Amino acid sequence: MADSNSESSPDARAGRPFPVSWDQFHRDCRALTWRLNDVGPFHAIIAITRGGLVPAAIVARELGIRIIDTVCIASYDHTSQGDLQVLKGVSPEVAKLGGGTGKGLLIVDDLVDTGATGRLVRQLLPDAHFATVYAKPKGKPLVDTFITEVSQDTWIHFPWDTALSFQPPIRP
């Protein structure tokens, strides 16, 4: 990421952890779906891989959507963001359902951070509805629906990236 500001440098952000359990993540995805239920119906869901796969599965189950596509984008190597690479775009069948601009399609990702991924997704499908579970301030304007905002200098630790481990007591 081209962010030289020490407050939001990868190290600073990794230093302010926000761990999310499976239980919490499931609850947040359900809360997101309640909001999306008021916006739809949607023809199909597009999960932004890989982080969007888990929320997309939960949202699809709750909304009864069975057509699920992926847009495969990679950029972060742990906490540093490099150039975005679209490894796979929208499939022709799903692009057709969205009339070429994404109308009636629901894009799901786990979070927006700098907004770089969201901007790319919006270029691909300008009329789609873009939903994320979490949003940081820089990326928030790109998202149509999200559940929880965290500060820009926070690093969210998702349950699929973490494991339970011993923590020393606060007072040694």
Ligand SMILES: O=P(O)(O)OC[C@H]1O[C@H](OP(=O)(O)OP(=O)(O)O)[C@H](O)[C@@H]1O
């Ligand atoms: O708003 P941005 O600064 O672009 O960051 C948000 C994106 O970064 C993460 O994906 P990543 O590229 O790390 O790939 P992954 O989903 O495979 O973990 C996350 O899942 C979002 O897609």
Ligand code: HPA
């Ligand atoms: O805060 C985050 N957590 C996990 N992955 C991420 N990718 C961009 N920002 C984050």
Ligand SMILES: [Mg+2]
């Ligand atoms: Mg991702």
